[in-house]
Structure formats: structure tokens, C-alpha cells
Amino acid sequence: MDDAVLARAAAREALSDVEPARLHAELDDRLADAAVTPGVLALVTTRALDPTVDLDTVSDRAAGVQLIYEGLRLTRSLAHEEPWATTTTEGEDIEADVEILAADVLVSRGFYLLARTDAAAAAVDVVRDFGRDQTLREREDADAEALDRNLEADVFELAVIAGTTAVDGAAPEDLLAYARDLAADFDGGFPPAGQALSEGTADRIAALSGDSA
Numbered sequence: 001m002d003d004a005v006l007a008r009a010a011a012r013e014a015l016s017d018v019e020p021a022r023l024h025a026e027l028d029d030r031l032a033d034a035a036v037t038p039g040v041l042a043l044v045t046t047r048a049l050d051p052t053v054d055l056d057t058v059s060d061r062a063a064g065v066q067l068i069y070e071g072l073r074l075t076r077s078l079a080h081e082e083p084w085a086t087t088t089t090e091g092e093d094i095e096a097d098v099e100i101l102a103a104d105v106l107v108s109r110g111f112y113l114l115a116r117t118d119a120a121a122a123a124v125d126v127v128r129d130f131g132r133d134q135t136l137r138e139r140e141d142a143d144a145e146a147l148d149r150n151l152e153a154d155v156f157e158l159a160v161i162a163g164t165t166a167v168d169g170a171a172p173e174d175l176l177a178y179a180r181d182l183a184a185d186f187d188g189g190f191p192p193a194g195q196a197l198s199e200g201t202a203d204r205i206a207a208l209s210g211d212s213a
Contacts, residue, residue: 003040003043003044003055003193004036004039004040004192004193004194006043006055006056006059006062007036007039007040007042007043007059007062007063007066008031008032008034008036008039008066009059010039010059010060010062010063011031011036011039011062011063011066011067011070012028012031012032013063014060014063014064014067014109014112014113015027015028015031015067015105015106015109018105018109022098023098023101023102023105026098026099026102027102027105027106030070030074030102030106031066031070034066034070035189035190035191035192035193035196036062036066036193037190037191037192037193037196037197038065038066038069038155038156038158038159038190039062039063039065039066039159040062040193040197041065041156041159041160041163041179041182041193041197041201042058042061042062042065042159042160042162042163042166043055043058043059043062043163044163044197044201044202044205045159045160045162045163045164045166045202045205046058046061046163046164046166046167047202048163048201048202048203048205048206048209049163049164049167049169049205049206049209050167053166053167058163058166060113061113061114061117061119061162061163061165061166062159062162063110063113064110064111064112064113064114064117064119064123064162065110065114065119065155065158065159065162066110067106067107067109067110067113068106068107068110068111068114068123068126068127068155068158069110069151069155070106071102071103071104071105071106071107071108071110072103072107072126072127072130072151072155073151073189074099074102074103074106075100075103075107075130076130076134076148076151078096078099078100078103079134107127110123111123111124111127114162117162117165117166118161118165119158119161119162119165122157122158122161122162123158125154126151126154126155126157126158129150129154130150130151130154133147133148133150133151134147145187148187148188149183149184149186149187152183152186152187152189152190153179153180153183153184155183156179156180156182156183157171157176157179157180159179160175160176160178160179160205161176163205164209169209171209172208172209172210174208175205175208175209178204178205178208182196182197182201
């Protein structure tokens with residue numbers, strides 16, 4: 001199965017029991033349209049370190065990374081747009097409320113998937129750093145674009161940590177730096193995995209991890 005298909009399917013499956021129906025539809029639509037690049041990077045990392053691994057057995061890790069990213073990205077968008085300040089009807093206000101609830105569900109379900117893995121602490125760090133960056137962004141002298149970009153870099157770091165720990169590995173500092181460099185050119189979101197991750201990405205990950213693929 002294609003990595004993007006697997007990552008998307010795992011993320012949607014992780015939310016299959018969410019109710020009510022309107023909230024579930026909001027979540028499912030968001031994942032259906034998402035570029036699941038962070039989830040794919042987790043899978044690519046795992047395969048780079050162990051080409052024989054059955055990715056179905058580690059797809060929950062990819063889903064966890066993806067869900068945390070989608071939730072924080074939505075939170076960032078809502079914080080910047082402040083839809084409650086511009087709503088003119090009750091329906092618009094309710095839609096904004098559904099979106100913030102969706103963001104909370106995405107992050108919490110992502111945490112659930114990573115909670116018993118060696119990537120759990122890194123997931124906590126991503127959310128903590130996101131909160132710090134968005135607080136600093138409110139300062140008059142803040143570099144808002146740089147602070148916003150940290151989310152993509154942090155999530156790519158989380159992806160390679162989730163991928164390496166899936167095969168009992170540990171992500172060295174050079175690999176984490178490479179992940180942040182990969183994310184450096186993306187503002188406000190990722191393009192599809194096929195555009196963001198080249199054919200040489202897996203080889204580079206293997207080399208930086210001291211393994212061969």
C-alpha cells in the first residue's frame with residue numbers, strides 16, 4: 001500500500017469512533033484533504049532503518065504524528081483568524097466552536113496513539129513548544145513567520161523519532177537536524193509527500209542513523 005494511503009487510512013481509522021456525527025464529519029473531511037506528509041515521513045524513516053518491517057504494524061505511529069500536526073495546525077489557524085470575533089450568525093459561531101473542538105480531538109487522539117511509545121515525550125515537547133511559540137508571537141517584536149514555521153520543523157522531528165523508535169532505534173542529533181532542514185521551506189503547511197520527500201530521503205535517513213537500507 002502507498003505510504004500516503006496507509007498514513008491517511010490509519011489516521012481516519014483512529015477517529016472512527018468519534019461522535020457526534022457532525023464532529024466526526026469535520027475530522028474525516030479534514031484528513032481526507034490533508035497532505036499526510038508527516039505521517040509518511042514516519043513510515044519512510046521506519047522502512048529506511050528496517051526494509052523488512054511490516055508498516056501496517058507501525059501505522060498507528062504515523063497516524064499519531066499526523067493527528068497531532070493537524071490539530072495544532074488547525075489551532076494555529078484559529079488563533080490567527082479569531083473567527084469568533086467576526087461571526088455574524090449563530091451558525092458561523094457554532095462552526096467555529098466545532099473547529100476548535102476538532103483541533104482538541106485531533107491532538108488528544110494523536111497523543112493516545114503515541115502515549116505508550118518511545119515517541120511520547122517528543123510529542124509532549126511538540127505541543128509544549130507550540131504553546132510557547134504562539135505566546136511569543138503576540139509580542140510586538142516577534143518574528144511571527146519564524147515562530148509559526150517551528151511547528152512544521154518540530155513535527156518532522158517527531159516523525160523521525162516515531163519512525164526510528166518503531167524499530168528500537170534512537171534518532172541521533174544529525175537526523176533530527178536533517179528533519180528540521182527538510183521542513184524549513186514550508187510555511188503554513190506541507191505539500192503532498194511526493195513533493196516534500198525526494199527519492200533520496202530514505203537513503204539520507206539511513207546514512208544519518210548509521211544504518212544501511
